[in-house]
Amino acid sequence: MPRFAANLTMMYNEHAFLDRFAAAARDGFEAVEFLFPYEYAAADLKARLDEHGLTQALFNAPPGDWAAGERGIASLPGREDEFRRSVDTALEYARVLGNDKLHVMAGLIRPEQSRAAHRDVYLKNLAYAAKTAQADGITVVIEPINTRDIPGFFLNRQDDAQAICAEVGxxxxxxxxxxxxxxxxxxxxxxxxxxDMPRVGHIQIAGVPERHEPDIGEVNYPYLFSLIDELGYDGWIGCEYRPRAGTSAGLGWIRPYVKARG
Structure with missing residues (x-):
C-alpha cells in the first residue's frame, strides 16, 4: 500500500509555511517533504513534526543562489568547496529532523559549457556527499528533471542517473x-x-502535463501505484504537485489509500 508525503513547498500554500504541517496531518498525511528548510531553525521544524506525528521524508541540500536562478551546484566546476559546505549544512538539519533521504540538485549547464567537465565534477561531489552522509545512515538521491520546467538542468534522464550512481558505486x-x-x-x-527500482531511493508524483493532482492528465497513477507495490518499494511517495484550487478539496484521489492504511 503506497505511503504518501505531502510536499509542503507546493501544497497547502493557502497556509503560512509552519501551519502546513498541521493541515497535512489533518488530511491524513503521515509524512512531509519540502524543498528547503534553511529559513527556519531545525528545532522549530522538528517541533512541528513531533506535534502532528509526522515523519520528515526528504528535503534538498542548499542549491546555490535560488533567487538568482541557480538550481543546484553539484555539477558546477569551481564550486566544490561550496558544495561540501552545503552537504554539511544539510546533514546538520537532517540529524535534527530525522529524514534518511537527502536530495542533491545537479545544477544548470549552458550550451557552450563542457558536459564532460560538469559530469566529472558531479561524480566527485556525489562521491563526497555519499561518503559524508553514510555516517548518519542517510541516502543521497539525485533527480532527473525535465528541461521544460527547468531549462538547462544538467540531469534529465533516468538511464543517465542510474549510470552515474553505478559509476560512483x-x-x-x-x-x-x-x-x-x-x-x-x-x-x-x-x-x-x-x-530501475533496485536503485530508486525516493519517488515523486504529479499530474501530467499541468502538474496538478495525480487524478487528472495522461498518467494512469492507480496502475502505477499497484506496480510500485508489486516491485517492493516501501519508501514514501512525495506529492510534489500544485493543487488546482484548495489543497484539501483536491485530495479525493488519496482518501481510498489513507482509509486502507487505517
Whole structure:
C-alpha cells in the first residue's frame, strides 16, 4: 500500500509555511517533504513534526543562489568547496529532523559549457556527499528533471542517473524517480520502474502535463501505484504537485489509500 508525503513547498500554500504541517496531518498525511528548510531553525521544524506525528521524508541540500536562478551546484566546476559546505549544512538539519533521504540538485549547464567537465565534477561531489552522509545512515538521491520546467538542468534522464550512481558505486547513492519529470522527458514509466527500482531511493508524483493532482492528465497513477507495490518499494511517495484550487478539496484521489492504511 503506497505511503504518501505531502510536499509542503507546493501544497497547502493557502497556509503560512509552519501551519502546513498541521493541515497535512489533518488530511491524513503521515509524512512531509519540502524543498528547503534553511529559513527556519531545525528545532522549530522538528517541533512541528513531533506535534502532528509526522515523519520528515526528504528535503534538498542548499542549491546555490535560488533567487538568482541557480538550481543546484553539484555539477558546477569551481564550486566544490561550496558544495561540501552545503552537504554539511544539510546533514546538520537532517540529524535534527530525522529524514534518511537527502536530495542533491545537479545544477544548470549552458550550451557552450563542457558536459564532460560538469559530469566529472558531479561524480566527485556525489562521491563526497555519499561518503559524508553514510555516517548518519542517510541516502543521497539525485533527480532527473525535465528541461521544460527547468531549462538547462544538467540531469534529465533516468538511464543517465542510474549510470552515474553505478559509476560512483556508493550503496547510499540512489535515484529520485519523479514520475512527472520522467513522463515529460521519456515516458514508458512502468518499464523504467521495473528496470530501475533496485536503485530508486525516493519517488515523486504529479499530474501530467499541468502538474496538478495525480487524478487528472495522461498518467494512469492507480496502475502505477499497484506496480510500485508489486516491485517492493516501501519508501514514501512525495506529492510534489500544485493543487488546482484548495489543497484539501483536491485530495479525493488519496482518501481510498489513507482509509486502507487505517
Amino acid at each position: 556508493a550503496a547510499n547513492l540512489k535515484v529520485q524517480f519523479d514520475l512527472y519529470h520522467c513522463q515529460i522527458v521519456e515516458g514508458d514509466l512502468a518499464v523504467k520502474l521495473k528496470r
